Amino acid sequence: MLRSDKSENGHHSNPATPPNLLSKLFSGISEDGVAEILAAARTRKVFAKQMIFATGDKATHLFVLREGRGRYSRLAKTGDEVLLKMLVPGDAFGIGTLLESPSPYIGSAEAISDAEMLVWEHASIRRLAIRHPQIADNALRIVLHYLKRYVDRHVGLVTKTAEQRLAETLLSLGHRTGRTLPAGVQVDVTNGQLGALADVSPFTASRLLSGWEEKGTVSKSRGKVLIHLPEALVVD
Amino acid sequence: MLRSDKSENGHHSNPATPPNLLSKLFSGISEDGVAEILAAARTRKVFAKQMIFATGDKATHLFVLREGRGRYSRLAKTGDEVLLKMLVPGDAFGIGTLLESPSPYIGSAEAISDAEMLVWEHASIRRLAIRHPQIADNALRIVLHYLKRYVDRHVGLVTKTAEQRLAETLLSLGHRTGRTLPAGVQVDVTNGQLGALADVSPFTASRLLSGWEEKGTVSKSRGKVLIHLPEALVVD
């Protein structure tokens, strides 16, 4: 599990996507190559709350988020929705499209805010993947990383308390999507989303956050959490 | 989630690995190609309970299980071990080794019974993967499938009861590793392993199995469960 951002020489800026890189999916590819890949994509804009694809749909397109926020989730038959991943710029999703014969999407993707993404058709991304084998390597790495994250999450769900899970989730989000301000790291996330990512009910999430606020570890306003003392959230 | 084996025209035999195929990792590759790949592997035998690699080890080798059973698991800091996957013949693990620069193993692998596996060094499997791009495709498919299974498991853990989870786990195991007998499908699994795969305590697993036995759905003896009426285990 990623140790938060206390160590290292404060390079908070862009942990996920190095400067100028579209997405990890295209790392290690020459500039010309990336240009070629980019040329094969079309841009699609969606409004907040708009659905991009649903669980089980045939994977016909590969996406890379450029602007905005999205949610990758799974709707259970019981009705409740499990939030699998927050999508942030640079994230690739619909990776099953890279397969010669695509498997269905594992979850549903929808925009949280207005968003802009790059889209490739199956045939065209396949062609590119053959020209640039690095893409396959990157895709495998990305999916393995997702897998690791789920294993972590799953193990955490079985072995850790709600408080630990919420704390780790908050730190990890701060890591990936936080804005660093003088007062601390600000994370744009609702109480409910945070709980959903940590597998904690929104009620419990609220109580825990309030507890931390009393101790001065964080402050919160609607839709935002400001982390003052990340190290106070680390338990183990 | 895989619908159990009630429908379809009873092809119970080899759902995971088609006849003569070493592993899904090498599907779609010519016989000559497979021979070449096989030639690059060495065989390794391990005894029951022997560890193959540990969580976080640098991924130096790719494995395919040929004979026996293994467990792929994760040890939590709290001490309890989460069983991630039962390894059965044909399963590939250590797939991170396929990456140009390998990521660490996500979990630990160890033999349950005496086992035999094929092993490739990083350099040699890389060379082969470049000669046979199909390998990369297969690997991505396999990992995506693992990912889907974990998402399923995770969603199930959040939205389903212990009974449903245990039932589904048992059915799925029967699917993958069961021997079809006149009386039903026999699964070699201890009470505890079953519970671990379903994220249910061994006590609860025992109680649930006893309940099913009373209803005539299954019978059990130490280390074995015989499923008489798979359809009675399906809930939804």
Place this chain on the structure above:
DNA sequence: CGATGTATTGATGTGGATCAAAATAAGTGG
């Protein structure tokens, strides 16, 4: 026949979900 892992069965406890209700904070459109 100890010794060791597995299974059963009952009693007890509890972490958090769930339910209910109200307060607060943003939009939204007239």
Place this chain on the structure above:
DNA sequence: CCACTTATTTTGATCCACATCAATACATCG
């Protein structure tokens, strides 16, 4: 700028599915 709607948040009270604990019984095997 206000009235209205809709989403988020809080707080308290209640509940329960399961884990946990404890003790015993059962198998298996060297």
